[in-house]
Amino acid sequence: MRRSAAPSQVLGNVAKKPRFIPPGKSITVCLKNEMKEMDQEIKLKEIDEKEESASLLSEIYGQNQNANFTQSVESTGKIKTTKACFSVKKCSKVEMKTLNTPKADALYLPTLGAAKEEAAQEEPDCLEKYFSVVWCKASKKKHKKWEGDAVLITKGKSVILKDMEGKDIGRGTGYKSKELDSLGEGQTLMVGGKEIEVMGVISADDFSSGRCFQAGIGTHDTVPTAFSQTNMKPFCKPFKSVSQPNTKENILKDSQSYKPRHDPNASNSLVMPKPNASHQWMFNKAGLPMVDVVVDPHIANNLRPHQKEGIIFLYECVMGMRVSGRFGAILADEMGLGKTLQCIALVWTLLRQGVYGCKPVLKRALIVTPGSLVKNWKKEFQKWLGSERIKVFTVDQDHKVEEFIGSPLYSVMIISYEMLLRSLDQIQAIEFNLLICDEGHRLKNSSIKTTTALTSLSCERRIILTGTPIQNDLQEFYALIEFVNPGILGSLSSYRKIYEEPIVRSREPSATKEEKELGEKRAAELTCLTGLFILRRTQEIINKFLPPKKESIIFCRPTALQLELYQKLLSSRVIRSCLQGRLENSPHLICIGALKKLCNHPCLLFKAIKEKSCDPVSDEHDESSLYKGLIDVFPQDYTSDTFSETDSGKLQVLVKLLAAIHELNSSERVVLVSNYTQTLNILQETCKHYGYSYTRLDGHTPVSQRQQIVDTFNSKFSPAFIFLLSSKAGGVGLNLIGASHLILYDIDWNPATDIQAMARVWRDGQKHTVYIYRLLTTGSIEEKIYQRQISKQDLSGAVVDLSKTSEHIHFSIEELRNLFTLHEDSTCVTHDLLECNCMGKKDHQNPSSEKPSVSRSCQLGQNHGKPHSKKPLSMSQLMQWKHFSGQHQTLTDPFLERIKENVSFIFQNVTSPTSTS
Ligand SMILES: Nc1ncnc2c1ncn2[C@@H]1O[C@H](COP(=O)(O)OP(=O)(O)OP(=O)(O)O)[C@@H](O)[C@H]1O
Numbered sequence: 001m002r003r004s005a006a007p008s009q010v011l012g013n014v015a016k017k018p019r020f021i022p023p024g025k026s027i028t029v030c031l032k033n034e035m036k037e038m039d040q041e042i043k044l045k046e047i048d049e050k051e052e053s054a055s056l057l058s059e060i061y062g063q064n065q066n067a068n069f070t071q072s073v074e075s076t077g078k079i080k081t082t083k084a085c086f087s088v089k090k091c092s093k094v095e096m097k098t099l100n101t102p103k104a105d106a107l108y109l110p111t112l113g114a115a116k117e118e119a120a121q122e123e124p125d126c127l128e129k130y131f132s133v134v135w136c137k138a139s140k141k142k143h144k145k146w147e148g149d150a151v152l153i154t155k156g157k158s159v160i161l162k163d164m165e166g167k168d169i170g171r172g173t174g175y176k177s178k179e180l181d182s183l184g185e186g187q188t189l190m191v192g193g194k195e196i197e198v199m200g201v202i203s204a205d206d207f208s209s210g211r212c213f214q215a216g217i218g219t220h221d222t223v224p225t226a227f228s229q230t231n232m233k234p235f236c237k238p239f240k241s242v243s244q245p246n247t248k249e250n251i252l253k254d255s256q257s258y259k260p261r262h263d264p265n266a267s268n269s270l271v272m273p274k275p276n277a278s279h280q281w282m283f284n285k286a287g288l289p290m291v292d293v294v295v296d297p298h299i300a301n302n303l304r305p306h307q308k309e310g311i312i313f314l315y316e317c318v319m320g321m322r323v324s325g326r327f328g329a330i331l332a333d334e335m336g337l338g339k340t341l342q343c344i345a346l347v348w349t350l351l352r353q354g355v356y357g358c359k360p361v362l363k364r365a366l367i368v369t370p371g372s373l374v375k376n377w378k379k380e381f382q383k384w385l386g387s388e389r390i391k392v393f394t395v396d397q398d399h400k401v402e403e404f405i406g407s408p409l410y411s412v413m414i415i416s417y418e419m420l421l422r423s424l425d426q427i428q429a430i431e432f433n434l435l436i437c438d439e440g441h442r443l444k445n446s447s448i449k450t451t452t453a454l455t456s457l458s459c460e461r462r463i464i465l466t467g468t469p470i471q472n473d474l475q476e477f478y479a480l481i482e483f484v485n486p487g488i489l490g491s492l493s494s495y496r497k498i499y500e501e502p503i504v505r506s507r508e509p510s511a512t513k514e515e516k517e518l519g520e521k522r523a524a525e526l527t528c529l530t531g532l533f534i535l536r537r538t539q540e541i542i543n544k545f546l547p548p549k550k551e552s553i554i555f556c557r558p559t560a561l562q563l564e565l566y567q568k569l570l571s572s573r574v575i576r577s578c579l580q581g582r583l584e585n586s587p588h589l590i591c592i593g594a595l596k597k598l599c600n601h602p603c604l605l606f607k608a609i610k611e612k613s614c615d616p617v618s619d620e621h622d623e624s625s626l627y628k629g630l631i632d633v634f635p636q637d638y639t640s641d642t643f644s645e646t647d648s649g650k651l652q653v654l655v656k657l658l659a660a661i662h663e664l665n666s667s668e669r670v671v672l673v674s675n676y677t678q679t680l681n682i683l684q685e686t687c688k689h690y691g692y693s694y695t696r697l698d699g700h701t702p703v704s705q706r707q708q709i710v711d712t713f714n715s716k717f718s719p720a721f722i723f724l725l726s727s728k729a730g731g732v733g734l735n736l737i738g739a740s741h742l743i744l745y746d747i748d749w750n751p752a753t754d755i756q757a758m759a760r761v762w763r764d765g766q767k768h769t770v771y772i773y774r775l776l777t778t779g780s781i782e783e784k785i786y787q788r789q790i791s792k793q794d795l796s797g798a799v800v801d802l803s804k805t806s807e808h809i810h811f812s813i814e815e816l817r818n819l820f821t822l823h824e825d826s827t828c829v830t831h832d833l834l835e836c837n838c839m840g841k842k843d844h845q846n847p848s849s850e851k852p853s854v855s856r857s858c859q860l861g862q863n864h865g866k867p868h869s870k871k872p873l874s875m876s877q878l879m880q881w882k883h884f885s886g887q888h889q890t891l892t893d894p895f896l897e898r899i900k901e902n903v904s905f906i907f908q909n910v911t912s913p914t915s916t917s
């Protein structure tokens with residue numbers, strides 16, 4: 001049988017063009033342009049929402065057979081919506097029949113090949129149906145990776161699968177007609193070795209016009225991609241005058257064909273809210289019909305409930321629906337809640353859709369992120385959208401901004417903050433319609449280069465993503481708000497007067513009743529105003545989707561060497577003078593540093609002493625004098641190159657813990673975190689010594705290699721047992737779900753740093769129970785820092801800056817005295833502070849407790865007749881944790897059982913979908 005020419009050849013060899021763009025597209029575009037021109041003459045009245053969606057539905061799905069609506073143009077030129085009792089389905093059948101006119105056949109039938117022709121002969125009366133589908137090669141894998149979009153044509157018992165360029169890529173016959181008849185969204189089918197999943201129904205009209213083949217371009221895009229735009233323009237005029245006279249009927253027909261890109265009524269569909277009248281008045285001057293904006297089911301089907309809410313929130317913000325004339329948002333969800341996915345859903349939706357006449361809201365989006373996350377963003381785009389739907393451009397050494405400008409393929413650019421500064425001129429020249437700043441709390445300082453650079457971009461729609469609390473410093477808070485919604489809080493000076501000063505004053509101990517009241521009111525007002533465009537959800541929201549997390553705070557006994565050195569340091573002249581208030585040049589910070597080093601391992605202190613003594617030009621007398629006499633405490637043959645685990649309490653525990661994990665959970669892996677490169681070196685040496693395979697990411701790891709290191713570790717074939725991580729370098733954003741154990745070897749002043757690190761493993765995608773171990777040296781400065789951390793967390797939401805390091809913390813003499821005290825006799829100072837009377841011997845609930853449901857035997861306050869304890873909340877929360885001394889006879893936890901010898905005390909908490917303690 002002689003085959004007819006391919007459609008591309010019928011149309012004059014346009015097949016040589018990269019994509020098959022049928023003429024229907026141009027007509028539509030032209031018509032829309034005309035509609036705009038005619039705006040003066042004909043005002044399109046907004047179609048009643050209910051009626052409109054019913055009408056749209058009937059158009060798309062041929063439903064509502066007896067209650068359809070038609071529109072007529074009144075003599076006034078306004079469109080009137082009236083009910084009409086005729087069956088659209090019948091009508092569309094007629095239309096579909098007429099699709100097989102010679103013209104339509106000439107376009108499509110020849111490429112359908114023998115299968116279709118046979119089918120047509122066998123089943124002459126059968127109707128063709130069309131579906132948008134995704135496909136992949138048939139496999140038994142549970143989680144399929146779809147390889148592309150396609151169009152499925154069914155007729156009778158046969159099907160044909162076409163790719164987005166109109167080419168046949170599969171066909172089949174002998175299906176049950178009933179099965180094909182009832183084919184619908186979400187259903188799967190095998191077609192010639194390919195598995196397909198139906199994403200939606202394509203109307204006969206969309207198929208015949210070829211619109212359904214325009215991959216990635218909305219059915220009614222009026223802002224096509226750069227490629228299509230440039231190709232389209234010259235063809236507008238002829239089509240306009242020749243093919244479609246600009247009659248009212250045509251305009252009406254065109255307006256009737258506006259329809260959502262995805263089915264708004266499908267189960268699990270996520271439909272964006274419609275704008276109100278004033279928004280329409282502002283942004284829909286042309287009076288285009290409103291069309292449902294529906295998140296691609298490919299993404300929507302995977303969203304958690306909080307993510308759906310988050311996407312609606314972001315949508316409303318960037319569309320200016322929450323605060324008139326403002327388009328910014330701050331998504332401050334805690335770590336791991338999927339801020340990335342929420343943004344991807346938003347970007348993808350807005351790049352393809354728009355509520356007014358389907359016109360996409362965005363043409364280009366810019367995502368700025370820390371260097372270590374650039375590749376992660378790209379991966380997440382691929383994870384949720386596949387590589388067919390969207391191409392994102394990541395800027396790096398080999399891919400410069402110019403390439404993005406020159407290529408029509410990309411609508412999303414991902415760039416690191418550093419690279420953005422370097423390429424600012426080029427970036428400024430590109431028109432972006434949405435700017436997303438990941439880990440955007442770095443913009444809290446309005447005078448730093450990054451903030452000024454980003455502010456200089458003309459883009460109005462700005463989103464800050466951050467997992468770190470942002471309301472703790474009112475000035476920084478202002479800077480973030482000012483970035484996303486400039487001017488909303490007035491000038492800085494008026495903000496200070498109206499909000500900052502009264503709020504800060506009200507929190508001072510000496511504040512009067514009136515001042516307190518005023519401060520509270522202002523704070524409430526500020527929260528109310530900014531709450532419109534700030535969203536923060538806590539991790540609890542996702543706990544139910546995560547595996548259980550078992551968190552242990554392990555108090556490790558210091559070794560004799562550590563104790564001796566510690567005492568010696570505390571008795572030094574420098575520390576004594578600090579305690580007398582002599583703090584010029586911050587000698588106390590050096591002392592704190594030395595104590596922290598000692599807690600990690602005495603050899604770190606030894607190294608510092610040696611370096612100081614080798615430094616003849618050292619003018620830091622304080623540091624030298626701090627170390628005076630210390631060297632004598634070390635054994636004579638001590639060197640900094642060879643160190644022993646027996647010299648450090650924490651290292652002893654670590655070694656036993658690693659051995660236990662390796663032995664008991666051999667297939668599971670560990671993330672080992674420290675804030676210091678030197679400590680990581682020690683941990684690395686320890687790994688080597690015990691033959692544990694490891695990988696490492698710290699501040700020195702080139703940004704270009706980071707994602708690869710992470711990916712390799714997360715892969716189930718990873719050879720590494722341990723991931724050595726510097727929390728400062730890689731704390732934010734990384735996914736390390738390849739590990740289910742995480743050990744924090746040391747502690748940071750900033751609880752956010754530690755929480756960030758812990759969230760690397762206990763996050764979406766984690767399959768195993770997660771074990772978090774925090775190692776603290778008993779009675780030492782580490783315990784004090786921990787206590788400070790938890791009382792600071794209590795205050796989050798108040799005016800506390802969690803991001804400060806020790807350099808920025810102001811210590812009172814009293815606090816320093818506390819910091820520079822060693823509690824040799826205590827098994828756990830933190831427990832002592834809780835005034836608990838359990839003596840560390842119990843880990844079960846106290847039956848005599850007044851509130852048995854929440855209290856334990858040593859519930860803070862209750863055992864002491866103080867039901868309204870003034871102790872900070874998280875201290876009391878800590879009381880609800882199981883706690884016991886290391887001497888406990890039998891520990892149910894097999895890992896802790898192995899390490900208890902060197903452990904003086906343990907707090908433990910289990911978070912699981914069903915229980916919280
Ligand atoms: N609905 C979901 N289903 C399955 N996995 C999800 C879902 N949402 C997010 N994830 C996965 O959870 C992980 C964490 O998401 P993401 O990195 O976006 O978190 P985040 O909110 O940006 O956290 P951080 O503040 O730490 O950067 C990612 O691997 C992501 O793919």
Ligand SMILES: [Mg+2]
Pocket residue numbers: 339340438733
């Ligand atoms: Mg993130």
